[in-house]
Amino acid sequence: MSLLVVGSVALDSVRTPRGEIREGLGGSATYFSVSAGLFTKVRMVAVVGRDFPRKHVRFLQSRGIDVQGLERASGKTFRWEGEYGKDLNEAKSLKTELNVFQDFRPELPEGYRGSRHVFLANIDPDLQERVLQQVEDPRLVACDTMNYWIASKPESLRRILRKVNVFLLNEGEAKQLAQEDNLLKAARSLLGFGPSIVVIKRGEYGALLFQGNMVCWAPAYPLESIQDPTGAGDSFAGGFMGYLSRRKAIGERELRRALVYGSIMASFCVEGFGLMRLGRVRRGDIAGRYQVFRNLTRF
Amino acid sequence: MSLLVVGSVALDSVRTPRGEIREGLGGSATYFSVSAGLFTKVRMVAVVGRDFPRKHVRFLQSRGIDVQGLERASGKTFRWEGEYGKDLNEAKSLKTELNVFQDFRPELPEGYRGSRHVFLANIDPDLQERVLQQVEDPRLVACDTMNYWIASKPESLRRILRKVNVFLLNEGEAKQLAQEDNLLKAARSLLGFGPSIVVIKRGEYGALLFQGNMVCWAPAYPLESIQDPTGAGDSFAGGFMGYLSRRKAIGERELRRALVYGSIMASFCVEGFGLMRLGRVRRGDIAGRYQVFRNLTRF
Numbered sequence: 001m002s003l004l005v006v007g008s009v010a011l012d013s014v015r016t017p018r019g020e021i022r023e024g025l026g027g028s029a030t031y032f033s034v035s036a037g038l039f040t041k042v043r044m045v046a047v048v049g050r051d052f053p054r055k056h057v058r059f060l061q062s063r064g065i066d067v068q069g070l071e072r073a074s075g076k077t078f079r080w081e082g083e084y085g086k087d088l089n090e091a092k093s094l095k096t097e098l099n100v101f102q103d104f105r106p107e108l109p110e111g112y113r114g115s116r117h118v119f120l121a122n123i124d125p126d127l128q129e130r131v132l133q134q135v136e137d138p139r140l141v142a143c144d145t146m147n148y149w150i151a152s153k154p155e156s157l158r159r160i161l162r163k164v165n166v167f168l169l170n171e172g173e174a175k176q177l178a179q180e181d182n183l184l185k186a187a188r189s190l191l192g193f194g195p196s197i198v199v200i201k202r203g204e205y206g207a208l209l210f211q212g213n214m215v216c217w218a219p220a221y222p223l224e225s226i227q228d229p230t231g232a233g234d235s236f237a238g239g240f241m242g243y244l245s246r247r248k249a250i251g252e253r254e255l256r257r258a259l260v261y262g263s264i265m266a267s268f269c270v271e272g273f274g275l276m277r278l279g280r281v282r283r284g285d286i287a288g289r290y291q292v293f294r295n296l297t298r299f
Numbered sequence: 300m301s302l303l304v305v306g307s308v309a310l311d312s313v314r315t316p317r318g319e320i321r322e323g324l325g326g327s328a329t330y331f332s333v334s335a336g337l338f339t340k341v342r343m344v345a346v347v348g349r350d351f352p353r354k355h356v357r358f359l360q361s362r363g364i365d366v367q368g369l370e371r372a373s374g375k376t377f378r379w380e381g382e383y384g385k386d387l388n389e390a391k392s393l394k395t396e397l398n399v400f401q402d403f404r405p406e407l408p409e410g411y412r413g414s415r416h417v418f419l420a421n422i423d424p425d426l427q428e429r430v431l432q433q434v435e436d437p438r439l440v441a442c443d444t445m446n447y448w449i450a451s452k453p454e455s456l457r458r459i460l461r462k463v464n465v466f467l468l469n470e471g472e473a474k475q476l477a478q479e480d481n482l483l484k485a486a487r488s489l490l491g492f493g494p495s496i497v498v499i500k501r502g503e504y505g506a507l508l509f510q511g512n513m514v515c516w517a518p519a520y521p522l523e524s525i526q527d528p529t530g531a532g533d534s535f536a537g538g539f540m541g542y543l544s545r546r547k548a549i550g551e552r553e554l555r556r557a558l559v560y561g562s563i564m565a566s567f568c569v570e571g572f573g574l575m576r577l578g579r580v581r582r583g584d585i586a587g588r589y590q591v592f593r594n595l596t597r598f
Contacts, residue, residue: 215595222514222516223483256597295515296514297597298555299515299596
């Protein structure tokens, strides 16, 4: 069963206290695909410009990602420039050039419409909806968002939330959207928006999953050196959805494990600039880190 | 085997977004004793003034705490006034009146000197050392501290750290003392100061324990309503040390469980103002919450 993702493919310039990277391959769909690609076949829907380096396309293909849905439009590729301070928890956006993303009207290739698993990465909720409408009979749909859409397109966001099963977002966004400072109450309120599962990402503090009255918690992998947090949330989503897309049934046990796989993939992501580490992960690395997570939390 | 604690007994005035309490029973030794008292017999070493209400002494005794070491000195009881903002993670100290604490020179009652388990709660590290010197043959010694002592008495703090087995402190203090922003590196650096076990408390994000190369992680109990975080760290230490003081051997398994019991006791503490909730906990409540912790983290 294939996993479809729609999101951004970007050229990122990032500075952190550990160094910097100029115009590296990035974007929500990229991080998600590279991460989920270690679990399953990923179909990518996104847009790049004429300036998008061929080597990046070859890299994505080398990770087994289906790029038939990666449109090449006239114009420049989406660019983002950001900076992280000492605490590494929040990026300061220095520049965002939408470029070809501004007029992106995603059309799914015929072969993508039967996808059973869908991830609507962080883009305009109207685009998320447009893509979802083209999927014939999805079994599990998850979406992410960001503060920008919460503030600028609340109605569209509410509409897409009524159509998804899993809502993944970070702690600050959850509180902002629910207008509630207590995280547990915020999560319950978000469950009322439509999704039956809410996953709240807390960066170096791990992640929480809520379904009905069930709550579960995955730690973040303790790392001696965090190079670049860019893409951690999308890598998390990639591990989470990649794992679930290979399961026949999705019960509590699978959700708990998916949360851990999400944490594992996020931990690889932040260990290198851009895709330096995540892009080199092998399946065996994941299994090794899964054991470490077990040891971290068992009592 | 009895557990000895030295620390403060105070009258606390606290304001949080949920309400306030005026001159309630507080202090590090109080929270620790009430929490640890649910696991073992606690011997308290502290000082109060002539104005200290008798009902508070009766309350401590009703929780099974040995108050023979609670000195009543001429002068006023230590008072603290603090306030918490919306995020509840850090108190703003509005007023600190040391009063009788200023001239406190703890002398252990004869019967306390044989204590095998010792907790040096957050007070002047010179007083911590003075108390420890009077204990004949301690088996397990833990200590806490705060930013104030890290900045004002670094030498004394380093001296006491060479004599303890367990060092419990919060995340910000760990980074401050180790002069290191990465928590894992900070913990390793603190292990080099003397203690063989370092426990880093992270409030609503749980706690981490480090021993050699072993790391373990306990979540915080997700609560719908946090009334007052005052005393959470000492309640954590109380659960941690209270549990350990009843174990014959202290291996990895016991340390992992102690971390969870610490988290459980902290969760009770923050559910009410002052001792409103913690002071009413029964042993059965602890067992119930232990099961919830298991469900929270198993995968």
